[in-house]
Amino acid sequence: MDAVTLTRPNLALIAALMAALTLPAGAQERPAPRPEGDAPDAAAAQAPKPDAAPLTFGLAGPFLAARMATVESDFQAAARYFVQAVAHDPGDRFLQDSALVALVSAGEIDRAVALADRIGSEGEPTELSHLIHRADLVHSGDWTGLLADVGTPGDAELEADLLAGMLRGWGLLGAGKASEALAEFERLSRVPGVAPMVNYHLALARALVGDYEGAESLLADDMTGAHILGFTARAQILAQLERRDDAVAMIEAIPGVEAEPQLLALRDRIKSGQPVAFDVVRTPADGIAQVFLTFASALLSSPDPEPLSLIHARLAAWLSPDTAEARLMVAQILQERQQFDLAEPEFDALRRMGQMRPVAELSRIDTLSRAGRTEEAGKAALSLTAAYPDLPQAWIALGDLLRQQEKFAQAVPAYDKALALLADAPADARWFPLYARGIALERSQQFDRAEADFLAAIEIRPNQASLLNYLGYSWIDRNENLDRALDLIKKAVELSPDDGYILDSLAWAYYRLGRYQDAVEPMERAILTMSQDPLVNDHLGDIYWKVGRHREAEIQWHRALSLDPTDSDDVDPDRIRAKLDRGLDAVLAEEAAGAVETPAPAPQAANN
Template identity: 90%
Template structure:
């Protein structure tokens, strides 16, 4: 969404802050039942440390550890236990509410917030949850009584309350007052685009499509996915279908927004199109929470409260795909995949799978080592959008990263067929990635053609130059051109340890051992934990007569527990330590081993 002036957020956050860190909180108090006798016990017996598995200390410390790890479910469980031991502690109450809402346990959070409010002055967070519950239960009179009628100054300090009041008035059937409230809020400095978006939704909900469209036509108000969707639906109500189609087709990156494209197709075909971005005032308030979540998430220092607002938005309006998507993406970013997956599943069931979000999800799952889930997501994406080249590239990348090179090739084939008429710059990466998959599956002629085609598009792509140059060197082909390519790659990326390793190894394979020393020593400075680089440096040291240093590097390589994925043969290193490199090379020359050469280490990345 268009980012608003964030001055009001600072004021809002000053009042509604998350619980401070554990170091800012007093030590946990003794259990309630021991408080009256604590002094007597202290006088009667030597001081003993409290066991951490009993009383308040255990759950509190466990909750804090879970919070640091973003394990919201565990944090919720332990903070609730801590609140049971010390039910009047505001820090514990708010911490439990944060964890419960973050974990999606909204009903339990509502129960705790209600109890806090019934026992005295609510905290800011418990008050926010109570307001959301009034909306959820349709108690518009209760909501309006709670938010009151803030003055202009009060509304500026608490914009959220003013926006809740606007939608609350609409829920109570007071449409004219609701629109007037939004118009009043729109005059607050710096927040007009945000408020006008909600004013447009409210106008559309009461049938004022002309007024709504005029507001959304302003890019500051409507230039985001929900705004484009709402405006297109409104233009359809006004029988201005051609304008709706033209507007959608002009949206930047619309080819990756299938929901917008499907809406365009329905409008173009003359099919009925309803205005359903919001269907009820409760949906409108869900959009308020989503607006705040977006603003908090896009602030220079993203606030954890963004997840709380997104969760409340999804709770109030489960069919609002953008709310579920934001929840899923925030949870994914915090490595809480088990909580994120149900949200993604809900989006798929709603027919709201978003390719850009799915591509990000696949990449994140892969980086987190959850390859089975990443693979299922990639296959689902290609099934849902078989004409989306990025989906096939993602599948190919995943298979390639799992070293299933032969299986990756058809995925890249499909992507490149779909990109046949695309600009050249869209083709270089799948050409490069397919080249790697082909080279690693012993199809070098095809791989070489792909690398050369990619280099023609991106002649200054360092990792691409390095890969083909190294491959040629290793095959004893085009040696002068290969060395020039690797030298150019080093100029383009002088601190890349993988490319420095390739340059040194090229010199080594060409018998220029003295020239190989400096780049390999530079490579080891950035890649000291890489077994292959240590092994290479050992070989180079041996060839320049530094045999003791060579043995140290080989021993170092062995100490790093190399595996097949490191392209290092531990038995070969042991042989070099026992008999020396020259003897091992002579043995291999006499009885050559039919094994693929190590691949260049500059793999393709998105």
């Protein structure tokens, strides 16, 4: 179950939304304004240019900077530069809309409202400025103004502008016209293709006015209520109807509910007889926030979800800051766009609200780690283990972070905790933490425990190539169980014949066993897929030397050095230089005479 999916993707809804709201999607394609003095050709001079910006240096600079910021999804910079561009040409509708997109995306809603008001006062509003104006009417509680703005559309207009119809329904409720509001939602539900989405809002409206029976009957339909907010609303409504056993049974039957602690906490409150309020929406403004959130969710399924989905999610969070799903969607969209500085305040707000979502947090931790923001990832992992100490995935995520930072001894206790929590879980849930703990143990010189973990993991996943490779290579490196070790690595190659790391392991296993000629072919295959890896080039040089191909060995060692190896590459540049100077045999003899241990690099480990 997806924590942020509010409705099933609805192609009719998406098409209507895309038609109803046109944003400056061509921002990246629009040519930059020319400086004064650049004369256009004759044909261009005669062509009408209603949206053309003044050809000034003052506009070109901010416009180009804004374009670059937009390409990089740097919404704060884009907002700053588009606002500067609008100041140079206040009447350019393209620049106005682009500024609004950037301001809303950056979360600067108050500034976007001010700009939208100015656009409306100076002439015909754009589609986006009109949307923002309507959101501001809701934010200020001006229901009369909102109803006047959306009007009373006929059936054809309802189908063409679903958003206006939904705003009217909630606006009527805000104006105290409950019967008219419910009738409006019922009328809108007859538009082809949108009944489930509209019925969800009709259910919320019914519950808000106290018609819990009518609300529950709508949410009982999976097409209407089978999403996290629908489940939450239905459980709260069942509690109002004193059908607590039904509410508990409904929650416990939700697939994947163990990953949704908020639902489990709600179940426990209902089960224990504690008072449970209906608070999915508290006001009509919350209802309109859910409209924007529903549209944002649907737009995420469109071929080009940005910036429409983020704009709707931002407006939802602005209208209803306590709606956790709105903040979560904003945070996740920003995270996907690598805008961590904008996403983090949203995640912080969720934590303060007690609405930290484990699935979303795990994704966030992984994204931060992949982006190299390890300190933030570590803090997020620690926060998750503190908030949900009984969640094994949180401890696995913490262990993985520590292991990726080569803090192997510190990673072991995190995996210990995860495996203790998974003691009664299905075996398949245990193989990866066993494998990961095995790596951490092996790298922290605790091989007996590591070997036991690897063997236990192999019993669960006998065809996991990276697992077979790791144990086989470890045995080879320790000169133990050599025949079985080589069999494990050969099987890993059969399972992943194009994996350069595993081919490198096979070749190096042959090398360690003195089977130099056998090592050549797999190492040459490895280099085809990993030509930029200094370790593989160094290994191939050693193998070539051992089979008498000394000139080729030197070429590979030179190449390894040219790739600027570091400690993280498990390559010693000084040792390579010594091999180039004196030959591999001399270096090995010196190391043997000096009892210098040259440990083999660890095999490549899988991260998932």
